[in-house]
Amino acid sequence: MLHIRISTPAAAALVAIALLFATGGPVSEVAYGTAAPAAATARNAEQSTEGRGSPYISTHLYFGTGRHGGKPPIPEEEFMKFVADVVTPRFPSGLTLQEGRGQWRDKDGDINRERSYELTVLYPVEEARTRDRDIEYIRHLYCTTYELESVGRADVKAQASF
Structure with missing residues (x-):
């Protein structure tokens, strides 16, 4: 039979870790009875941001600069000119x-x-239809100008204030 002796600090650490996993909260909250259920915590977070900002959409576009067929990558100056001439007028x-x-x-x-x-x-939700046309124009123009396959796009709902 194998016997392992655990010192008091080590045993305390193991108990603390077990409590953390068993209850889903920090040990101090568990030990003192202050742990809030997950649903209550989520509700509190929602309430703390209510009324802060307005509904917006955050659109992320991913532009690559590498080209096919041995052509050199798109230089930074050229990309920045594209942003100034094409993107900025649509999102001033x-x-x-x-x-x-x-x-x-x-x-x-x-x-x-x-x-x-x-x-x-970022743009208000009520502008989504108009902004979608602008975004798709930007993506299409970048691909055709530089002979690329795609510009990645991700849209995320957001609350924003400025």
Whole structure:
């Protein structure tokens, strides 16, 4: 038979971890009876943001800069000119642009790694139809101008205030 001796601090740590997993909350909350049920916590978070901001949509566009057929990547200056000439007139209230490194699988199954940009625009939900046309125009023009397959798009519901 194997005997293992656990020191008092180690035993206390194991009990604390067991309580954390068993109750779903920090041990101090469990020990002192202050742990709130998950539904109540979610309700409190909802109530704390009620009335803060208005319903918006946050659209994220993912622009790659690598091109096919041995053509050089789209230079930063050229991309920034596209943003200034095409995107800004359609979203003059503001946008956010972040540079990154991306990868994706093309139609031939090849994985492409390239410098990329994530462009984020926020707009009120009631402008969604008009903004959708603008966004699709931007995506289509970028693809046809630079002979690319796609510009990624993700739309997220948001509460925003400025």
